[in-house]
Amino acid sequence: MNSKKQFILWLFWYRKSVVRRSFKVTSSFKMFVKLFRKCAGSCSFIGDNIKQVFRNYSAESHDGAGLIYKEYGDPMKVLKKVDHVLSKSTQSHPMEGRVIVKMLAAPINPADINMIQGTYPVKPSLPAVGGNEGVGEVLAVGDDVTSFKEGDWVLPSSPGFGTWRTHMMCKPSQLKLVANDIPLISAATLAVNPCSAYRMLKDFEHVVPGDVIIQNGSNSAVGQAVIQIASAMKFKTINVIRDRDQPDMDALKKHLKSLGATKVITEDFVRKPEMKDLVKSLGKKPKLALNCVGGKSATELARQLENNGTMVTYGGMSKQPVVVPTGSFIFKNIKLRGFWMTRWNQENFKNPESQDMLDELCELVRQCKLHPPFCNLSHIDNFQDAIATAMKPQTNRKELLIMDEKYLDWRYE
Amino acid sequence: MNSKKQFILWLFWYRKSVVRRSFKVTSSFKMFVKLFRKCAGSCSFIGDNIKQVFRNYSAESHDGAGLIYKEYGDPMKVLKKVDHVLSKSTQSHPMEGRVIVKMLAAPINPADINMIQGTYPVKPSLPAVGGNEGVGEVLAVGDDVTSFKEGDWVLPSSPGFGTWRTHMMCKPSQLKLVANDIPLISAATLAVNPCSAYRMLKDFEHVVPGDVIIQNGSNSAVGQAVIQIASAMKFKTINVIRDRDQPDMDALKKHLKSLGATKVITEDFVRKPEMKDLVKSLGKKPKLALNCVGGKSATELARQLENNGTMVTYGGMSKQPVVVPTGSFIFKNIKLRGFWMTRWNQENFKNPESQDMLDELCELVRQCKLHPPFCNLSHIDNFQDAIATAMKPQTNRKELLIMDEKYLDWRYE
Numbered sequence: 001m002n003s004k005k006q007f008i009l010w011l012f013w014y015r016k017s018v019v020r021r022s023f024k025v026t027s028s029f030k031m032f033v034k035l036f037r038k039c040a041g042s043c044s045f046i047g048d049n050i051k052q053v054f055r056n057y058s059a060e061s062h063d064g065a066g067l068i069y070k071e072y073g074d075p076m077k078v079l080k081k082v083d084h085v086l087s088k089s090t091q092s093h094p095m096e097g098r099v100i101v102k103m104l105a106a107p108i109n110p111a112d113i114n115m116i117q118g119t120y121p122v123k124p125s126l127p128a129v130g131g132n133e134g135v136g137e138v139l140a141v142g143d144d145v146t147s148f149k150e151g152d153w154v155l156p157s158s159p160g161f162g163t164w165r166t167h168m169m170c171k172p173s174q175l176k177l178v179a180n181d182i183p184l185i186s187a188a189t190l191a192v193n194p195c196s197a198y199r200m201l202k203d204f205e206h207v208v209p210g211d212v213i214i215q216n217g218s219n220s221a222v223g224q225a226v227i228q229i230a231s232a233m234k235f236k237t238i239n240v241i242r243d244r245d246q247p248d249m250d251a252l253k254k255h256l257k258s259l260g261a262t263k264v265i266t267e268d269f270v271r272k273p274e275m276k277d278l279v280k281s282l283g284k285k286p287k288l289a290l291n292c293v294g295g296k297s298a299t300e301l302a303r304q305l306e307n308n309g310t311m312v313t314y315g316g317m318s319k320q321p322v323v324v325p326t327g328s329f330i331f332k333n334i335k336l337r338g339f340w341m342t343r344w345n346q347e348n349f350k351n352p353e354s355q356d357m358l359d360e361l362c363e364l365v366r367q368c369k370l371h372p373p374f375c376n377l378s379h380i381d382n383f384q385d386a387i388a389t390a391m392k393p394q395t396n397r398k399e400l401l402i403m404d405e406k407y408l409d410w411r412y413e
Numbered sequence: 414m415n416s417k418k419q420f421i422l423w424l425f426w427y428r429k430s431v432v433r434r435s436f437k438v439t440s441s442f443k444m445f446v447k448l449f450r451k452c453a454g455s456c457s458f459i460g461d462n463i464k465q466v467f468r469n470y471s472a473e474s475h476d477g478a479g480l481i482y483k484e485y486g487d488p489m490k491v492l493k494k495v496d497h498v499l500s501k502s503t504q505s506h507p508m509e510g511r512v513i514v515k516m517l518a519a520p521i522n523p524a525d526i527n528m529i530q531g532t533y534p535v536k537p538s539l540p541a542v543g544g545n546e547g548v549g550e551v552l553a554v555g556d557d558v559t560s561f562k563e564g565d566w567v568l569p570s571s572p573g574f575g576t577w578r579t580h581m582m583c584k585p586s587q588l589k590l591v592a593n594d595i596p597l598i599s600a601a602t603l604a605v606n607p608c609s610a611y612r613m614l615k616d617f618e619h620v621v622p623g624d625v626i627i628q629n630g631s632n633s634a635v636g637q638a639v640i641q642i643a644s645a646m647k648f649k650t651i652n653v654i655r656d657r658d659q660p661d662m663d664a665l666k667k668h669l670k671s672l673g674a675t676k677v678i679t680e681d682f683v684r685k686p687e688m689k690d691l692v693k694s695l696g697k698k699p700k701l702a703l704n705c706v707g708g709k710s711a712t713e714l715a716r717q718l719e720n721n722g723t724m725v726t727y728g729g730m731s732k733q734p735v736v737v738p739t740g741s742f743i744f745k746n747i748k749l750r751g752f753w754m755t756r757w758n759q760e761n762f763k764n765p766e767s768q769d770m771l772d773e774l775c776e777l778v779r780q781c782k783l784h785p786p787f788c789n790l791s792h793i794d795n796f797q798d799a800i801a802t803a804m805k806p807q808t809n810r811k812e813l814l815i816m817d818e819k820y821l822d823w824r825y826e
Contacts, residue, residue, distance in 0.1 A: 121744040294739045316739030323736050326707045326729030329751025331534040336749035338742025 066165030067383055070127040072118025075387050079116060079130060081380070096142045098169050101154060105188035105407060106134025106163035107375070108390040108399040111342075122159055122342060129162025131401070135178060135187040139167075147172045153180035155191045155358070158349060159342040164380065166403045176355065179362040184407060185372040186365045188400060189221070194361050194370060196314060196341045197225035201233065204310045204337055205288045209234035212282050214304050215290035216240040216267070216297045217317055219252060221373045221398060224259055226290060231260025232369040236282050238263045238304075240270055240297065259371070270300040279304065288312070295320025307332050314339040375400040377408055479578030480796055483540040485531025488800050492529060492543060494793070509555045511582050514567060517820060518601035519547025519576035520788070521803040521812040535572055535755060542575025544814070548591060548600040552580075560585045566593035568604045568771070570762060572755040577793065579816045589768060592775040597820060598785040599778045601813060602634070607774050607783060609727060609754045610638035614646065617723045617750055618701045622647035625695050627717050628703035629653040629680070629710045630730055632665060634786045634811060637672055639703060642774075644673025645782040649695050651676045651717075653683055653710065672784070683713040692717065701725070708733025720745050727752040788813040790821055
């Protein structure tokens with residue numbers, strides 16, 4: 001245990017910057033990772049009765065403890081933890097062509113909640129394991145597996161993986177490699193929000209340095225990733241946020257600007273004549289708009305676009321539809337598109353661009369240009385509190401399930 | 414004059430089909446065209462004071478009679494006819510690099526009205542000549558002009574041409590060649606509505622024979638062109654129309670089906686559960702939706718699209734914006750685009766695709782697969798009655814200005 005404590009002490013130093021939340025990774029990290037991993041594998045439980053559950057669920061998996069649901073409904077009621085002892089021999093000697101993964105951390109995203117409620121467009125066959133995102137560590141690989149090795153960090157390659165569990169056995173094709181020299185929280189939250197932001201900035205308009213992007217819901221996890229990635233790519237961003245009390249507003253503006261936001265404005269401001277001057281001051285009208293709100297907010301975003309610009313909708317927080325005047329389509333030639341990371345992953349499963357994206361994002365993390373979101377860390381045993389918090393409206397922090405107590409020491413404020 | 418009368422008698426025969434409005438062009442047409450053209454040139458008037466007007470207006474033009482407006486406003490008040498005698502020598506000896514065109518016929522489109530009212534996004538400098546579409550005949554060409562010859566039929570190559578006049582002198586680049594063996598009315602109304610329909614069917618989705626297209630406002634001039642061109646291309650069409658009294662409804666359904674419509678349904682029907690069966694009966698969900706209505710009608714069109722489908726908005730008859738739920742963008746990946754023929758022409762001015770499109774549409778006209786819309790023909794002197802009729806809401810006929818009395822004999826019912 002001494003080695004583990006030492007590891008934790010050395011792992012990160014708290015970066016007392018304006019952001020107050022990023023990690024800098026020391027060169028000592030790699031030295032300790034190897035040592036640290038050797039301690040893993042002691043929390044592997046799963047019941048015989050759950051084997052079939054995991055097998056039914058997308059990843060061909062077995063052995064581990066997991067949060068499962070046998071019916072769709074309120075996650076507070078239908079989600080149960082089931083344990084089983086994973087035999088040491090299975091851990092260290094997986095089947096041919098299979099990989100044993102020990103999950104390290106997995107966030108609770110809104111889509112995970114909707115999936116359990118049965119309101120999400122992807123409905124896993126029941127019973128199912130909760131969670132779609134998270135980072136795991138390869139414990140062992142079958143003799144013929146060459147794409148992964150012990151100690152690698154991995155992410156699920158497709159949705160419906162069931163990440164809220166401690167262990168699984170799966171095929172190499174179900175995994176993507178992620179760097180293991182970045183903070184655990186960054187790795188655990190990289191596949192959904194930063195990847196969504198990255199793709200939306202890359203795939204819809206040919207945005208070049210100096211170009212302008214406008215987005216609403218800029219304080220969301222995707223919104224913050226957009227600000228950071230856009231800033232790293234030298235794009236200017238106009239970031240629209242909901243109105244709030246002045247002290248909160250000042251703090252939020254300061255925070256988003258510290259991430260790289262060019263301008264931070266309220267929904268009301270966008271409708272004012274002064275908005276014209278703000279856009280003028282940037283030298284260009286926005287080429288790309290990213291909408292996760294809908295309703296009037298989306299209408300205003302579309303109105304700000306330059307001719308031939310694109311608005312990408314990836315969320316609908318206001319629960320209002322997207323409303324755009326016909327003239328914007330006809331005379332301004334604006335385009336409306338949608339983005340869903342799940343679909344992109346399904347369609348680009350074997351596309352090398354998928355791994356390139358992860359590598360590029362990891363590099364931004366290493367350069368401290370992409371910080372993970374604020375997170376509350378909870379041990380998987382305390383999942384009910386975490387789920388309850390995640391279901392509160394407009395929470396500013398992401399709930400992260402930690403599969404091993406020792407990782408809880410990485411908590412940061 | 415005998416030759417002209419003979420020409421008119423031989424030119425078309427009235428096609429007593431269900432459509433009751435198309436022309437078949439005999440092989441004798443070409444024989445008489447040459448003779449007929451020799452009679453042209455006797456109605457050339459324009460005032461000296463209007464020369465500058467025409468020069469200011471997009472086409473570098475002079476000499477002729479034209480309908481001009483010196484201020485934006487009610488076309489019934491601001492539009493005036495100005496005459497001037499065009500000298501025979503100018504007619505037959507144009508400047509080097511210039512073409513003398515005698516306009517034959519020009520429709521009154523809604524965009525022409527809006528342009529005079531000053532509400533259209535394209536605002537010509539004043540004073541200006543009305544009209545953006547129409548067919549003319551080349552009377553003479555400058556010695557160094559090789560792309561056109563006497564007797565050719567031509568269309569304006571870009572908007573703002575000012576087609577409501579009898580003569581003009583312009584550059585070859587301002588003209589596009591159109592076949593002169595098709596009915597005059599087809600040629601005069603080809604550049605806006607059929608070209609819009611053609612482009613929307615070609616440019617947004619890869620539609621192949623057997624694929625399904627859904628459109629609203631199907632009785633509009635573009636809507637009818639969509640039905641015919643889609644039918645010629647072996648695409649299936651679901652055509653949505655407004656509800657109306659039963660006898661009118663039956664007649665309209667019969668008419669649209671005679672043009673090649675696969676299904677004709679009302680706005681109400683689209684919202685009914687039976688709509689699902691109708692789509693099922695076609696074997697595929699629509700890949701492309703064409704919207705000229707907006708509001709609820711557009712929402713329903715978008716709802717019918719298959720995953721990854723596109724809705725193209727080219728009009729907004731309901732004066733309501735386009736409203737689409739966020740989920741359609743995110744989970745169905747539908748795309749919303751706009752189309753404006755004016756922009757296409759501006760951007761594809763030198764694109765050979767522009768001439769290919771005209772040639773292909775002319776071939777459809779020759780094959781009687783693309784009929785001109787129902788038209789009321791008026792001599793340009795009676796433009797006020799024609800404009801008044803064109804401004805009535807939901808008129809089913811297009812008003813066509815005829816520049817020479819003799820062409821009025823081509824009227825058909």
